[in-house]
Amino acid sequence: MTFTRMRRYEWRWELAASRDRLWPLVSDTDRFNRDTGLPPVRDARRPDEVLPAGHRHLRIRVAGVPVEWEGSPFQWVAPSRFGVVRRYRRGPLREMRVEVELEAVAPDRTVLTYRVQAWPRGMLGAFAVPLQIGVISRRAFGRAFRRYAEEAALGQEGQGQRVAPDLPVFDPDGLSAVGASRLRALTRRLEEIGLDPSLIALLAMHIERSDEVELARIRPYALADEWGADRRALLTLLLHAAREGLVDLRWEVICPLCHGAKEEAHTLEGLPAGNVHCDTCMVDFDADLERSVELTFVPSAGIRAVRADEFCVAGPRTTPHVLVQQLLAPDEERVLAPQLAPGRYRARTLDGRRSATFEVREEGTGEMRLALDAGGALRLEPPIVRPGARMRFSNRTAVERLLLIDITGWGEDAATAAEVLVLQEFRDLFSREVLAAGRSGGVGTLTVLFTDLKDSTSMYRDTERVAGTPCLVLKAGLHAGPCIAVTLNDRLDYFGSTVNVAARLAGLSEGNDFVMSDAVRHDPGVAAILAAEGLAPDPFRSPVRGLDGDLLLWRARWLR
Numbered sequence: 001m002t003f004t005r006m007r008r009y010e011w012r013w014e015l016a017a018s019r020d021r022l023w024p025l026v027s028d029t030d031r032f033n034r035d036t037g038l039p040p041v042r043d044a045r046r047p048d049e050v051l052p053a054g055h056r057h058l059r060i061r062v063a064g065v066p067v068e069w070e071g072s073p074f075q076w077v078a079p080s081r082f083g084v085v086r087r088y089r090r091g092p093l094r095e096m097r098v099e100v101e102l103e104a105v106a107p108d109r110t111v112l113t114y115r116v117q118a119w120p121r122g123m124l125g126a127f128a129v130p131l132q133i134g135v136i137s138r139r140a141f142g143r144a145f146r147r148y149a150e151e152a153a154l155g156q157e158g159q160g161q162r163v164a165p166d167l168p169v170f171d172p173d174g175l176s177a178v179g180a181s182r183l184r185a186l187t188r189r190l191e192e193i194g195l196d197p198s199l200i201a202l203l204a205m206h207i208e209r210s211d212e213v214e215l216a217r218i219r220p221y222a223l224a225d226e227w228g229a230d231r232r233a234l235l236t237l238l239l240h241a242a243r244e245g246l247v248d249l250r251w252e253v254i255c256p257l258c259h260g261a262k263e264e265a266h267t268l269e270g271l272p273a274g275n276v277h278c279d280t281c282m283v284d285f286d287a288d289l290e291r292s293v294e295l296t297f298v299p300s301a302g303i304r305a306v307r308a309d310e311f312c313v314a315g316p317r318t319t320p321h322v323l324v325q326q327l328l329a330p331d332e333e334r335v336l337a338p339q340l341a342p343g344r345y346r347a348r349t350l351d352g353r354r355s356a357t358f359e360v361r362e363e364g365t366g367e368m369r370l371a372l373d374a375g376g377a378l379r380l381e382p383p384i385v386r387p388g389a390r391m392r393f394s395n396r397t398a399v400e401r402l403l404l405i406d407i408t409g410w411g412e413d414a415a416t417a418a419e420v421l422v423l424q425e426f427r428d429l430f431s432r433e434v435l436a437a438g439r440s441g442g443v444g445t446l447t448v449l450f451t452d453l454k455d456s457t458s459m460y461r462d463t464e465r466v467a468g469t470p471c472l473v474l475k476a477g478l479h480a481g482p483c484i485a486v487t488l489n490d491r492l493d494y495f496g497s498t499v500n501v502a503a504r505l506a507g508l509s510e511g512n513d514f515v516m517s518d519a520v521r522h523d524p525g526v527a528a529i530l531a532a533e534g535l536a537p538d539p540f541r542s543p544v545r546g547l548d549g550d551l552l553l554w555r556a557r558w559l560r
Helices: 019-026 029-035 122-157 177-193 197-209 220-227 231-244 417-421 424-429 456-465 497-508 524-533
Strands: 007-015 056-062 065-071 075-077 081-090 093-106 109-120 247-254 261-265 275-278 283-286 293-299 322-328 333-336 343-349 355-372 378-381 384-395 401-407 441-453 474-488 491-495 513-517 538-543 550-557
Touching (some): 019 122, 029 122, 093 122, 177 197, 220 231, 231 424, 261 275, 322 384, 343 378, 384 401, 497 513
Parallel strands (some): 355 384
Antiparallel strands (some): 075 081, 081 093, 093 109, 247 261, 275 283, 322 401, 343 401, 355 378, 474 491
């Protein structure tokens, strides 16, 4: 029928920016939909509705018309192309397929091709599709892509330097007069504390000028990397800014597979206990402080109100660590040649239950096979391929499967709870931030310092009888290892064998010296400090209560 025949559109723009710089902007479909005037999406899935893994049931309202669709997972190969298929349940469309391709034609020039296939539903769709997609969307998309190119080009010029945040793609509503006044007052307060004035200026400009997508989730380490700033310095600034009321801090529980925020709390006590469910990856995971809880920030509402509306829920930039994502039908095979830099990667299914690692090296082979066999097992061979190698994806199961390739490791640009909790600035500024009663959490490897005064018991007894101040002789012990964070007497504290050993090493100190474990002594950073200070620790062996055998320990004398 004429009304329901497929309409095809294809547009091309040549943009003055590199493909690698354009990809993070163009593939951020949440920001793109917002920038081009689309309304926020809402989850329309019913409690009893069962969808294939990775599929979504979403709803929007356009010009008063309700539109609902089931969206299959996005597919992409970074940084060259991505696409998605939507099958509509309500509205003027039956189905739409979108594909975006970025072709590098020069180091600083990219041709972007945008393709749409749309199947209208009835007469309304037949009239609406040419107007909305063929005219309105084409113009809005072109404006957005050209502004993205300008933003990417600015980023190229300032790469590796500390630069002011780029202008937003479209001007935000901005600050109210009251918000601007509060922002100026609080930035002056941060300067009075003695924090870095240039970093304060960058943060103030970011809050004032960036769009809501950028401000809805301020990740301190990722933002520091973008600005070319020191990570710890920006985290410290944001902690002070939260204490002064410029920003609010937020603890997010992050799925270890998709890295999406699944739960959030404004206090440590509010973090969920036990398992958390990710409805994207269809897995349950523990809210582990070391791997699954991240500290983020958002401007305080009194400075600038930031709406948390979602305009897209599953584009490539929601999982930037995933470099390839492909949806394969039963018995489908597909050949790709992703441009992977030398390094280590993981191939996996969506739920992560089937995975295999491989490496990209110059001496690797030119082709790799990644296959799900009929029983669902993941087969990958060979384990080492060269950059640009062909990858043959195949699905031999009876159902569709999503195969992914992502960068191994988690949290490289995340300020995890485990790391934040041991910072003295955090403990000083937020001393009332504690874990819920009865809850504990691993915080990774810590170096623990215990100190004591020599002959402290007799000194305290003698001081009660004789006025005047006794000679104070300090004893110290250091040990490194895993620790557990708990709440004790309404304060965060640390427990575990690492803490116990550090305390017992302090007991082996003779005074005016410090005793350290072999793990501390041979840490590269500690070794450098000892060499710079001219200290040459003496080795000795000693039993330590609670541990088997004698430990190799090191004693260093205080410089006189």
